[in-house]
Ligand code: PMP
């Protein structure tokens with residue numbers, strides 16, 4: 001995370017995408033699709049641009065987007081929200097940063113589940129907060145509740161939950177969610193839940209934390225359009241919480257981007273209102289992609305952890321005689337023309353158990369994945 005000068009360094013995703021661009025290797029490093037999302041959503045953005053939606057929009061987000069988010073929560077989860085419960089943001093990234101900066105003071109402790117998405121650690125550092133990782137381990141990557149309990153203290157201000165989880169592809173069980181809520185209650189901590197992969201769940205059921213009544217009063221829920229509609233570059237995200245917390249977080253957000261993505265917000269509203277067919281199709285198609293890559297990696301000699309959700313699969317290179325996946329990641333483009341990222345980028349160096357594992361993205365065309373599988377077979 002931090003460079004030699006103690007400042008934040010370029011993310012592993014930027015570094016690995018630059019490596020893929022430089023070497024012409026297949027980029028299974030950064031999680032973005034190489035195929036477009038639904039035509040109706042893309043056309044809606046063009047329509048918005050052609051019909052004057054090009055200036056600053058309302059501070060909380062375009063009304064159609066707010067209303068579509070409310071409808072979406074009712075349709076998929078039976079959760080009732082009001083207009084004051086929602087804030088549109090520049091992706092989940094800004095949603096996370098604005099929420100963390102709104103609540104964290106220097107010295108506050110933030111519990112995360114490790115491996116963790118890098119932004120949690122980076123923003124905690126920007127806020128002067130102390131990151132407290134609770135390890136998740138193979139094969140199921142579910143947190144040990146005793147360890148979670150022991151990791152908290154009177155200084156615990158926030159617990160960040162990310163289910164479906166990047167990078168492990170796990171989905172926390174309902175029982176785990178209930179334990180997390182109980183621990184948060186005991187410490188009077190805020191729960192921030194990052195659910196950007198909510199619609200990419202293959203073998204399990206996504207249960208949003210907001211569907212647990214006990215969580216409501218301490219919960220900030222975050223999602224975004226990037227994965228659900230394959231528009232990661234649009235950076236439209238949203239926060240759902242109580243009106244009081246939305247007001248506090250908006251106060252921070254207004255000095256980050258103020259507002260963002262004017263023509264993309266109504267287009268995402270169109271996406272959220274698409275028929276069930278879209279949501280069923282993405283699950284089937286990403287599950288197929290996961291299977292293509294999982295088979296390829298297994299054939300190439302990796303030990304692959306079953307991904308139940310998300311964009312990524314974890315592959316342990318230890319059976320190939322690899323100890324350090326960071327080194328393998330740097331060499332993989334020249335060895336076989338494929339880029340992935342080391343799992344160590346999502347954890348502290350003390351996590352020796354994660355050292356030989358890589359994360360590969362399967363959110364790519366079937367052709368790209370078949371080609372990657374063929375190339376990886378050359379590693380043996
Ligand atoms: N959280 C997780 C777990 C992610 O994987 C990502 C990356 N795409 C984000 C947040 C950021 O989402 P966005 O692109 O909407 O900012």
Ligand code: GLN
Pocket residue numbers: 011013014029030031032166
């Ligand atoms: N979330 C994406 C990933 O995990 C990348 C986002 C980014 O580049 N910051 O690969």
